[in-house]
Amino acid sequence: MVKIDPDRLMADLKRLRGFGATGPGVVRLALSPVDLAAREWLVGRMTEAGLDARIDGVGTVFGRSRNSGPALVIGSHTDTQPTGGWLDGAMGVMYGLEIARALAEHDATRHLAVDVASWIDEEGTFSGLLGSRSFVGEAVDDSIRGATNRQGERLADVLEAAGLAGRPRARFEAGRQVAYLEPHIEQGGRLEAIGKAIGVVTTIVGLRESRLCFTGQRNHAGTTPMAIRRDAGAALVAFIARMNDAFGQLADADTVWTVGRVELDPGSMSVVPGAADMYLQFRDANPARLQAMERALAELVRDFNAHDAVSVELQTLDEPIEPVSMDATLAEHIARAAEALAPGQWLRMPSGAAHDAQVIARCMPACMMFVPSIGGVSHDFIEDTAEAHIVLGCQVAATAAASMLLQLSARHS
Amino acid sequence: MVKIDPDRLMADLKRLRGFGATGPGVVRLALSPVDLAAREWLVGRMTEAGLDARIDGVGTVFGRSRNSGPALVIGSHTDTQPTGGWLDGAMGVMYGLEIARALAEHDATRHLAVDVASWIDEEGTFSGLLGSRSFVGEAVDDSIRGATNRQGERLADVLEAAGLAGRPRARFEAGRQVAYLEPHIEQGGRLEAIGKAIGVVTTIVGLRESRLCFTGQRNHAGTTPMAIRRDAGAALVAFIARMNDAFGQLADADTVWTVGRVELDPGSMSVVPGAADMYLQFRDANPARLQAMERALAELVRDFNAHDAVSVELQTLDEPIEPVSMDATLAEHIARAAEALAPGQWLRMPSGAAHDAQVIARCMPACMMFVPSIGGVSHDFIEDTAEAHIVLGCQVAATAAASMLLQLSARHS
Incomplete structure (x- = not known):
């Protein structure tokens, strides 16, 4: 040998x-x-x-x-x-x-x-x-x-x-x-x-990358009651929670998803964020599961825009990479x-x-x-x-x- | 007149x-x-x-x-x-x-x-x-x-x-x-x-400002299964959800709280965040309510550190401003x-x-x-x-x- x-x-x-x-x-x-x-x-x-x-x-x-x-x-x-x-x-x-x-x-x-x-x-x-x-x-x-x-x-x-x-x-x-x-x-x-x-x-594994851009209304963090806020950062946090639920139902032990970057605008303690971006990547070895996750994400975006005071736009980054x-x-x-x-x-x-x-x-x-x-x-x-x-x-x-x-x-x- | x-x-x-x-x-x-x-x-x-x-x-x-x-x-x-x-x-x-x-x-x-x-x-x-x-x-x-x-x-x-x-x-x-x-x-x-x-x-109104610093483990976003991740960004999102619940129970219609700034480290799509900071401000006209919110926040931090794989440190910024x-x-x-x-x-x-x-x-x-x-x-x-x-x-x-x-x-x- x-x-x-x-x-x-x-x-x-x-x-x-x-x-x-x-x-x-x-x-x-x-x-x-x-x-x-x-x-x-x-x-x-x-x-x-x-x-x-x-x-x-x-x-x-x-x-x-x-x-x-x-x-x-x-x-x-x-x-x-x-x-x-x-x-x-x-x-x-x-x-x-x-x-x-x-x-x-x-x-x-x-x-x-x-x-x-x-x-x-x-x-x-x-x-x-x-x-x-x-x-x-x-x-x-x-x-x-x-x-x-x-x-x-x-x-x-x-x-x-x-x-x-x-x-x-x-x-x-x-x-x-x-x-x-x-x-x-x-x-x-x-x-x-x-x-x-x-x-x-x-x-x-295959890979998808997207940016989700939330648009609300920038406001004074002291004078704007919670009830009339359109806080893009709070919307982003709520969206991630729903996404974790949806992806969790589709995932197996090897499925991974990551929010690696978040930006709030203007990024000041005293200002309700008027815009917020998150960068999402998810990977899986199964092409069908990647597609199901894409569909789930698109549905979450549609549902969010139908019911939330903050709007969200889904932008696909780069070409999808198949397993x-x-x-x-x-x-x-x-x-x-x-x-x-x-x-x-x-x-x-x-x-x-x-x-x-x-x-x-x-x-x-x-x-x-x-x-x-x-x-x-x-x-x-x-x-x-x-x-x-x-x-x-x-x-x-x-x-x-x-x-x-x-x-x-x-x-x- | x-x-x-x-x-x-x-x-x-x-x-x-x-x-x-x-x-x-x-x-x-x-x-x-x-x-x-x-x-x-x-x-x-x-x-x-x-x-x-x-x-x-x-x-x-x-x-x-x-x-x-x-x-x-x-x-x-x-x-x-x-x-x-x-x-x-x-x-x-x-x-x-x-x-x-x-x-x-x-x-x-x-x-x-x-x-x-x-x-x-x-x-x-x-x-x-x-x-x-x-x-x-x-x-x-x-x-x-x-x-x-x-x-x-x-x-x-x-x-x-x-x-x-x-x-x-x-x-x-x-x-x-x-x-x-x-x-x-x-x-x-x-x-x-x-x-x-x-x-x-x-x-x-009075005002409190703090920074919450989450410390997890930076990892490759493709090769690290969800089950063994210590994702500081995901922990930050989970913390905000719990904080919203806790503050919501204490708040009246004029109570406000704002996460105006969030930073994930290193801020790359392909890296599980190893550290994450959020900047929190809350305001209220009632000194007792501000104190109750401070106590709730400290309790959330203690609870998080007792049960979560990611640790969090609460840093008070500036002096408290009383109503x-x-x-x-x-x-x-x-x-x-x-x-x-x-x-x-x-x-x-x-x-x-x-x-x-x-x-x-x-x-x-x-x-x-x-x-x-x-x-x-x-x-x-x-x-x-x-x-x-x-x-x-x-x-x-x-x-x-x-x-x-x-x-x-x-x-x-």
Whole structure:
């Protein structure tokens, strides 16, 4: 059986952390100088591992196997959030590198083809999931022309300045690339809460985002009796209570909804709010449930406008994101590897977060696996995973990758 | 009976509006150049009316009657909010000026003493209610040394630059000044809603302000199941619902409470809020009810901390402001004048807003009267009152003032 080298894996993970290390966390925004330096380093490590590696025309690092036969792509991202953790994305890419090396060191697996990818800008510094979207053939040139970061720098200018603008872009090779594996930290607290070490992802949840704008009447908070107020803030609070009831009736244990932002206007202690906005996001693995929640929300809005002195307008933000099922056959390889290496310590679960895998799944069968996040924390400097879990996860992924490729090779030969 | 001159009153109100006029509203922040110019103009008008007028050491314009005998002080303020209306405060001062003139034009009232005041900085550009606080003998020098406006200018420097710092300050004259009348716009919608023209103020309500800080756990909004969340924003919403129930049981029709400002941290759609603050103000005319509401709030906080996964801390902001009763005998003069001039078109009501009268009441009997605000709007450029109501209000105030002074003179002689 293929064996990874835990010391080599951890050393490379820590070297990558050095690019943008900030306290225990990392600040390595897509295409920033420190991110570009990390990409050059990664190209070097891939090349040493025998891959044909380069940075492509959008910034993705792609290491192509020189072996023939069906290829498994293992990838994730090495860019971070503005205050990012050291493992979010980075761990999956380093797993891919270590697995390519480990397979090449064993006779039974030396012939297998593993491509390794670090997709650019998963975190959306300029344009979220850009690398994977470009890889699957989405027309991203409009995104590239229009996208800017928070400092107002244009993506097109940044690619030009980095000398990447003219380069070829990594693209899906139909027939050769036959499966995608994305290992990742869980970024939630479920594995830890029930004492499991590996999550086999069934579905990446879908997502809806909306803004609800309440319009009442701004008034003096001392002189306006409660009975004649049209308090937009109080209406917002009442609406959330009704929404919690309605969503609670539709939800299962994995359904989530979040009011992450609220704004009252004018935001003064002495003024009855005349306007109030809330930002709502909800996620679920079941497309029918997402639609039922949308209908329930629209009905609440209609009912509110029919009966309340404050009006509310529902604005949809962005395109809806539909749930994406992971490939069951690939997932079974992960499950078998997990059961062999950590019997009873794994479970099947949805991914509540978005990942490049949901994009790659458009062109080939895709799967994901999780390792536990300490305290469920991610997108934060203190994000971490026990080293034993990092190492176990890579051994599970390597075992599953070999198993997938041996089966796929048998089918293709 | 004393008769005011409606044309003279309206002309002076419009002249005063000219200082800082901005569209239909006025920007005349305390001690700004345009406010100082308005004060100089006001001193001139008071002098023409026969008063001994000057700007005092804190900026208050005080016009002292040259008549002997007990004096009625009529006052309000001519400074405005950052986006102020043309009548808030200004109307009461112009009433005082017109009443001093009108009384001097009639044989039966020519001997009566009316002092007229425009108290500095009622609106708190530097230090709220400064002029009336100085007048009643509060030690305001600490306020003057410490106070700055939003631009960071120090009050002490501004008084120095205006040449006011060394001047004597107007002070309450015990024995001579025996009553205070403050006419004002309602700044609320009650008179308009029930079709009344005059409000006779019974009490200026007391006020409590607090911040409630909820502390939960910041988490990824996709990967954190509802069951293990500690969502500070959701806790805030649940708390408000319980508070509304508790306050609703204690309230009468005049009790008001307002959540004017809410902040969720970090305020992102994809992050479960880890902290949330709400700013609460409540007002009532009954000190016992204010205390009962404080107790209910403290009990809700205790109960919440005992049972909820999110903790809440109650922080009291500023000193509590206790309700101030208006003098019933003075109010009766206003009520009789209102009934004589507008039979059935007046009512007794609390003032939901703060006024200089609540400060002046510390040293002498004080009363207030209101005229309707169109749409209940104040602290806004579109603040207005029907001219008929402005004129009627001044005639009622003049009649009441004469009646008060004739009675007080009889008592003192």
